[in-house]
Amino acid sequence: METRRHWLGLFVSLALMVMSLVFLVEAFGYPTLARRYPVVIAAFLAAVTFLDALRHGLSLYRLHRNGDPGALTEAFKVRNAAALRRWAFFALAVISYLVLIRFVGYLLSSLLLTCAFPFILGEKTRWASFLVFASITAFIYVVFAVLLHVPLPGGVWG
Amino acid sequence: MDISYLLGALSLQNVLMVLLGTACGIALGALPGVGTILSVTLFLPFTFSLRPETGLILLGGVFSGAVYGGSISAILVNLPGTAANAVTSLDGHPLAAQGKAGFALGISTVSSALGGLAGTLALIFISPLLVNLALQFGPREYFMLALMGIAMIARAAPQDTLKGLVSGGLGLLVGTVGLSSLSAYPRFTFGLEYFYGGIPLVPTVIGLFGLSEVIMMLRLSDNVVPTGKLSGGVLEGALYPFSRLYTLIKSIVIGIGIGAIPGVGGEVSNTVAYMEAKRAAAHPERYGEGEPEGLVAAESANNASVSSSLIPMLTLGIPGSAVAALFSGALLIHGLRPGRNFFTDNLDIAGAFFGGLVVANVMLVFLGLIGAPFWARSIRVPKPYLLGAITLLCFTGAFAVHNSFLDVVYAFILGFVGYLLRRSGYSIASFLIGLVIGGIAEEAFGQGMLIGRGSPLYFVESPWAVAFLFVSVLILLQPWITGIVQSRRQERSAND
Numbered sequence: 001m002e003t004r005r006h007w008l009g010l011f012v013s014l015a016l017m018v019m020s021l022v023f024l025v026e027a028f029g030y031p032t033l034a035r036r037y038p039v040v041i042a043a044f045l046a047a048v049t050f051l052d053a054l055r056h057g058l059s060l061y062r063l064h065r066n067g068d069p070g071a072l073t074e075a076f077k078v079r080n081a082a083a084l085r086r087w088a089f090f091a092l093a094v095i096s097y098l099v100l101i102r103f104v105g106y107l108l109s110s111l112l113l114t115c116a117f118p119f120i121l122g123e124k125t126r127w128a129s130f131l132v133f134a135s136i137t138a139f140i141y142v143v144f145a146v147l148l149h150v151p152l153p154g155g156v157w158g
Numbered sequence: 159m160d161i162s163y164l165l166g167a168l169s170l171q172n173v174l175m176v177l178l179g180t181a182c183g184i185a186l187g188a189l190p191g192v193g194t195i196l197s198v199t200l201f202l203p204f205t206f207s208l209r210p211e212t213g214l215i216l217l218g219g220v221f222s223g224a225v226y227g228g229s230i231s232a233i234l235v236n237l238p239g240t241a242a243n244a245v246t247s248l249d250g251h252p253l254a255a256q257g258k259a260g261f262a263l264g265i266s267t268v269s270s271a272l273g274g275l276a277g278t279l280a281l282i283f284i285s286p287l288l289v290n291l292a293l294q295f296g297p298r299e300y301f302m303l304a305l306m307g308i309a310m311i312a313r314a315a316p317q318d319t320l321k322g323l324v325s326g327g328l329g330l331l332v333g334t335v336g337l338s339s340l341s342a343y344p345r346f347t348f349g350l351e352y353f354y355g356g357i358p359l360v361p362t363v364i365g366l367f368g369l370s371e372v373i374m375m376l377r378l379s380d381n382v383v384p385t386g387k388l389s390g391g392v393l394e395g396a397l398y399p400f401s402r403l404y405t406l407i408k409s410i411v412i413g414i415g416i417g418a419i420p421g422v423g424g425e426v427s428n429t430v431a432y433m434e435a436k437r438a439a440a441h442p443e444r445y446g447e448g449e450p451e452g453l454v455a456a457e458s459a460n461n462a463s464v465s466s467s468l469i470p471m472l473t474l475g476i477p478g479s480a481v482a483a484l485f486s487g488a489l490l491i492h493g494l495r496p497g498r499n500f501f502t503d504n505l506d507i508a509g510a511f512f513g514g515l516v517v518a519n520v521m522l523v524f525l526g527l528i529g530a531p532f533w534a535r536s537i538r539v540p541k542p543y544l545l546g547a548i549t550l551l552c553f554t555g556a557f558a559v560h561n562s563f564l565d566v567v568y569a570f571i572l573g574f575v576g577y578l579l580r581r582s583g584y585s586i587a588s589f590l591i592g593l594v595i596g597g598i599a600e601e602a603f604g605q606g607m608l609i610g611r612g613s614p615l616y617f618v619e620s621p622w623a624v625a626f627l628f629v630s631v632l633i634l635l636q637p638w639i640t641g642i643v644q645s646r647r648q649e650r651s652a653n654d
Binding site (some may be wrong): 005036120132150151 | 545551
């Protein structure tokens with residue numbers, strides 16, 4: 001668990017360091033008034049993310065030296081396949097929602113999205129659930145479209 | 159402040175918004191895993207179409223309700239709805255286990271309401287004093303104040319100072335995306351028109367707090383719904399805090415004082431108040447086993463810190479917590495700028511907001527006591543319904559900002575980014591505060607450099623600026639200083 005935490009920390013801090021360096025290099029091409037502040041902040045962020053990455057790297061090295069056999073390899077093993085599956089289904093449901101909403105409108109696509117959640121969570125869908133999801137969708141629609149006058153997509157039917 | 163400004167909260171629309179906000183806040187806060195920040199985030203898009211004071215009143219009701227609502231699940235099922243209610247479960251749940259859940263909820267309700275009222279009074283009376291002080295500040299004081307705010311946020315980050323500095327620094331850097339406020343030069347847009355106006359605040363908040371929480375909840379396999387039974391004694395519990403006035407007042411003062419410090423907030427204030435009540439108690443051994451006085455201390459401090467946590471944001475423009483940053487965002491959406499000018503130019507809006515907080519805390523008593531059986535049932539919402547509702551609210555809220563699907567896509571992507579940051583130990587609350595403070599810091603920095611003709615020494619030529627800088631450095635070095643002092647004490651006691 002600790003090994004995975006350090007690997008994740010290392011990857012993310014390295015990614016943030018690369019991001020801050022990209023911002024730093026980009027900022028040098030700006031006029032003086034526009035670049036002064038972002039250069040300071042990007043340099044600061046690059047420094048602290050480097051320290052954070054170093055700390056995680058040293059922790060992993062210490063774990064490896066202390067005889068943890070998986071310290072350098074365990075990071076890439078999939079431990080929570082069920083979570084990955086749920087996330088994949090969630091992403092698929094959201095992408096489908098964003099595509100469908102332009103064609104069938106907000107109400108129907110939102111109902112389909114909410115009804116997908118029992119499936120995403122691996123639960124059985126009951127008729128009663130359908131009514132609850134329909135109520136949730138209708139409630140949110142009424143609040144935004146009717147009370148707050150937010151124009152929600154109507155699909156091909158306008 | 160003239161009382162007529164406070165009466166601005168008593169229009170029909172504002173009273174209805176307080177009622178709606180407080181009730182929804184209680185319901186959301188009671189749900190484990192939802193929390194105060196997500197509750198306020200979900201209601202942020204609702205404020206677009208409302209008048210500024212009405213929108214603030216709605217959010218204020220949600221905030222007050224959510225902080226109190228967390229005590230319901232803490233008492234009934236030992237699962238604090240918000241981090242600020244963690245201490246509540248120490249004595250609240252044992253009382254429920256003894257068949258006194260109603261008694262505990264009654265104590266929690268009245269203690270929260272009294273704490274919240276006192277915190278609001280502190281907000282009303284302290285704010286004008288701080289505004290008078292803030293009127294003397296110039297660009298260098300504001301820049302150092304922004305640095306101090308970042309230092310406090312970094313130190314208060316849950317994991318460690320370095321992670322907090324990364325989180326705050328990332329917020330500051332991302333805040334520079336878009337047109338420069340000083341030169342109108344487009345920065346870090348990388349050719350994407352979407353970012354010309356800067357990072358959109360509301361979709362960012364929705365993605366980082368709302369959708370990342372949905373992704374977090376999807377990771378966990380438990381779909382088991384906790385159960386909690388409500389027994390009698392609610393009225394008896396409601397009267398109990400009045401028999402412990404000394405503890406109540408002391409805890410409220412602690413809550414107001416700690417809540418006003420940026421980066422600290424409810425989680426610390428209720429712990430400190432609880433520990434102080436235990437220390438001063440005639441029978442401290444009873445704490446943790448269902449001592450009602452412990453509940454009085456925790457909940458009164460908790461809600462007292464709600465209003466006082468908004469003081470730095472409203473008076474100085476520096477949000478001291480993620481929720482304060484959300485309120486700051488709500489003001490910016492309406493073209494209002496938090497800080498000293500908010501009071502001088504918009505006293506009617508400020509007054510109506512303060513009046514709304516008073517009304518919210520009065521409503522808390524009725525909603526909490528009368529609605530106790532309903533709130534007890536509301537914590538049993540099955541996970542699919544909860545996740546479906548939150549996801550749909552997030553997407554609709556993100557879309558409602560500019561009627562753009564790009565905002566929805568952006569929020570969705572940020573949901574996964576927020577999840578990765580949280581799992582890596584970074585604080586998205588610190589990121590948000592950095593994002594909000596960044597604009598203040600850059601403007602002050604730029605103005606300071608212009609006035610000082612490019613000399614950084616300009617920033618240390620004012621006693622207030624030097625004081626803020628000194629405090630910032632002290633805050634960041636505090637862990638090391640404390641470590642050195644403690645090790646020297648241990649050496650001395652070992653030598654003795």
